[in-house]
Amino acid sequence: MSRLPAFLLHPTARRAAQIVAGLIFLASALGKIADLSAFSSSIHNFHLEPFIPMAATNVLAMTIPWVELVAGLALLAGVRPRAAAFVYTALLAVFTIGVIAAMARGLSFDCGCFGKAGAGPVGAKKLAENLVMMAVGVVAAVERR
């Protein structure tokens, strides 16, 4: 963490990153919760059967948006923001692995990342977006000293 440029270690930068990350997760959680069945078919599109049984798709669809919501609210409110930033970054890392796995297998579909509204196809652009959002998470997760 200490290898980050000094301005990213500043408390204000960290707080700003937490708010941005919180807003991102809030938007993505609400978009998904608004249409859970759309999100569950988005998960199905990733074809994670080799790793996660297909029958579990709906359980993921029920829980992921709510974990996002709780983490997003914690980041915004500054309650345990470091823990929330870890959850945020870890979830994004999992999503990013999903995107890479889908791209590697030549799958192309709407990722459903922000629910139906902010949808975009899985691809290099989505990958770049995810990496930027993860970078925000890393800044937000820096330990306060």
Place this chain on the structure above:
Amino acid sequence: MDRWWSDGSETGSRLWQGIVAIAATGCLLGLAQNALVRHGDPKSGLAWRYTPPKLDSLDDVVAARSDAQPGGSTPLPPDMNDPLQIGGSATSGVPDIPDVGRPIQIQISKVKAFFDAKAATIVDAREPAEYAEGHIPGAINMPYDQVVTDPERLEEFDPQGKPIIVYCGGGTCELSMSLGFSLVNAGKKKVLVYMGGWPEWSTSGFAVAKGATPEGA
């Protein structure tokens, strides 16, 4: 506590506590919300076990509609052994397609009837290379991944009021199923999915076309 909003100093077990608490709270809230929604109305919310989407077959849809409206617009089939007559009009041999707001599965015999009567717009959801190797004559190539990146293609697509038959490489045929749903979402009516797809058609001895154009090179 130099700032009122933030305590970002948690480390070690306190950090893990927070992480576990956030994840557990989220999971529990999600499960509880879904359970509540399903308790109120078992048809809403998500089922605990996921089942992949399955399309109704045309026969089921027609049967369900004639059950719902006895003596209605859909006459009972005179001969159950002849699939072409089920829900069909006697003159053209082409079945009437009810507009149900979702894709319907269709079998090869009916695809052939539509093909012979030129009564449907046929769409090939596979990649251009596969399309060029062989396709149903007259079929338009609309690869699903191109539609995802360029939704304009759906807007520009005009079936001229004809039913749309989507097919792909057979099997579970995710491509044509996904394209079928995209077409319905884009406001197209009478979307049919031919699950047998190219493998079945090409081995049935029906006409095929090769090349990058619908009618073939």
